[in-house]
Amino acid sequence: MELTIHNMNKQLAIQILNWKYAPPYDFYNSDSEYEKEALEELLDDSYYALVTTENELFGFFCTGKSAQVPAGHSIGAYKEDLVDMGLGMNPIFVGQKRGAQFCSYIIYRIEEQYENMAIRLTVATFNQRAIHLYEKLGFKKENEFQTERAKFITMVKKKEA
DSSP states (O other), rough: OEEEEOOOHHHHHHHTTTOOOOOOGGGGGGGGHHHHHHHHTSSSSSSSEETTTTTOOOEEEEEEEGGSSSGGGGGTTTOOOEEEEEEEEEEETSSSSSSHHHHHHHHHHHHHHHHTEEEEEEEEOOOHHHHHHHHHTOOEEEEEESSSOEEEEEEEOOOOO
16 A cells, blocks of 8 residues: 655545544544534644545644644643654544554654654553554553543654664
8 A cells, every 4th residue: 555645635624524433433533513623723734634546535644733632731741842643544444454554654754854853642542452553663651641531641752763
């Protein structure tokens, strides 16, 4: 599978907002009540789409503040100056053992842009499948915090010397 990065546009963003995940991953489904805000965020220039050679939207990633969960600031989860990474995979591809390739591609692209910086991501603790993958890719658990909706952890991948 070959992926290419595209700047996020309205058409791609609307596709992402319409993705529906099966439980318990339905936590990641877009809430129609906040659709306007979600669309604006996807179009804020911090999000990128990953598209297959067959022109299918495979996933997306973002960097910076968009990749942070606001509640983490209250416990200092984001005080270190690291590159924050967020990502999402199209639910039609989830569970097909493509996550490592997907994440590795994103990590490689971020490392190209942010040389010598560690990468941090935030993940809901119930998402053990993702946590296991991130650990295999070299991320280590750092902070833990709770929101009204879920418990989260931050994980960091230090730059290899």
